[in-house]
Amino acid sequence: MAETSTKIIDPATFIEAESKLYLDELKDAIGGLKDKDLSEIMGPDFVAGLSDLQKQAISKAGGLGSYQPFLDAAAGLTGPDAYKAFMSPYQKDVIDTTLAEFDVQAQKGVPGLAASAISAGAFGGGREGVQRAVYGGESARNRAALQANLLQQGFTQAQQLAGQAFGQQMNLAKTAPALAGQEIAGLTTLGGMQQSAAQNILDAQKQLASAQYYQPLNIAQQYGSGIMGLISGYPGQTITSTMPTPSPLQTGLSAGATLAGIYKALS
Numbered sequence: 001m002a003e004t005s006t007k008i009i010d011p012a013t014f015i016e017a018e019s020k021l022y023l024d025e026l027k028d029a030i031g032g033l034k035d036k037d038l039s040e041i042m043g044p045d046f047v048a049g050l051s052d053l054q055k056q057a058i059s060k061a062g063g064l065g066s067y068q069p070f071l072d073a074a075a076g077l078t079g080p081d082a083y084k085a086f087m088s089p090y091q092k093d094v095i096d097t098t099l100a101e102f103d104v105q106a107q108k109g110v111p112g113l114a115a116s117a118i119s120a121g122a123f124g125g126g127r128e129g130v131q132r133a134v135y136g137g138e139s140a141r142n143r144a145a146l147q148a149n150l151l152q153q154g155f156t157q158a159q160q161l162a163g164q165a166f167g168q169q170m171n172l173a174k175t176a177p178a179l180a181g182q183e184i185a186g187l188t189t190l191g192g193m194q195q196s197a198a199q200n201i202l203d204a205q206k207q208l209a210s211a212q213y214y215q216p217l218n219i220a221q222q223y224g225s226g227i228m229g230l231i232s233g234y235p236g237q238t239i240t241s242t243m244p245t246p247s248p249l250q251t252g253l254s255a256g257a258t259l260a261g262i263y264k265a266l267s
Contacts, residue, residue, distance in 0.1 A: 022224050029216040041210040048199035054191030063180030070173035077166040083158035086165070091154045095147060102146055106139040 039045070050058075076082075088094070211218075 051191040051194035057187035066176040067173040074169035086158040086161035
């Protein structure tokens with residue numbers, strides 16, 4: 001019957017020592033991570049806040065409602081009485097002066113009536129009175145028409161001015177928030193660039209903090225990789241050998257040799 005024997009050859013002694021040292025360092029590195037605060041490598045401290053320009057943009061957001069005063073002013077320029085604010089303050093003076101001049105010119109025509117009546121032999125008669133009445137009536141109508149025309153011109157001009165003012169206020173109501181929006185958009189764009197630059201700096205700081213945070217573990221892992229390479233070059237071994245069982249003849253010869261040796265030693 002065959003006999004089997006097994007022999008275990010451990011790795012080189014220096015590799016075993018280095019392996020134990022690696023395990024100790026790995027244990028210390030992992031234990032050190034447990035005691036650290038993750039806020040060192042993550043959290044709001046590594047997020048860029050609003051830039052100054054972005055804050056300015058937010059503060060100016062109220063300007064988008066700047067149209068309201070202009071709308072209110074435009075509303076006051078509507079309705080039947082809107083023209084009154086645009087009537088010329090000199091209109092009464094202009095009308096009075098014009099009518100006074102009209103009266104002067106009308107009076108200049110009266111002597112002509114008398115001369116006509118004298119030449120016709122009707123001076124002081126009823127015919128002259130009729131002519132004076134007709135002339136006076138025409139003058140009065142012309143005077144009234146002139147006055148009405150002057151008033152209408154003033155009214156029409158005031159209405160036009162009121163309409164122009166209404167349009168101006170409406171344009172301002174559109175322009176004011178548009179300008180405010182452009183300013184806000186510009187501040188937002190530039191502020192975003194500022195925030196992005198600040199975030200890039202924080203990202204770099206975060207990467208550095210993370211590298212420092214995990215440095216002990218990374219070094220231990222690199223050390224372990226070297227140990228694994230050495231182990232692969234000097235592996236432990238298990239050697240198994242099998243010895244065949246000696247035959248009866250071999251056993252007998254061996255026993256005979258043993259007895260002969262004993263005999264020789266005793267003689």
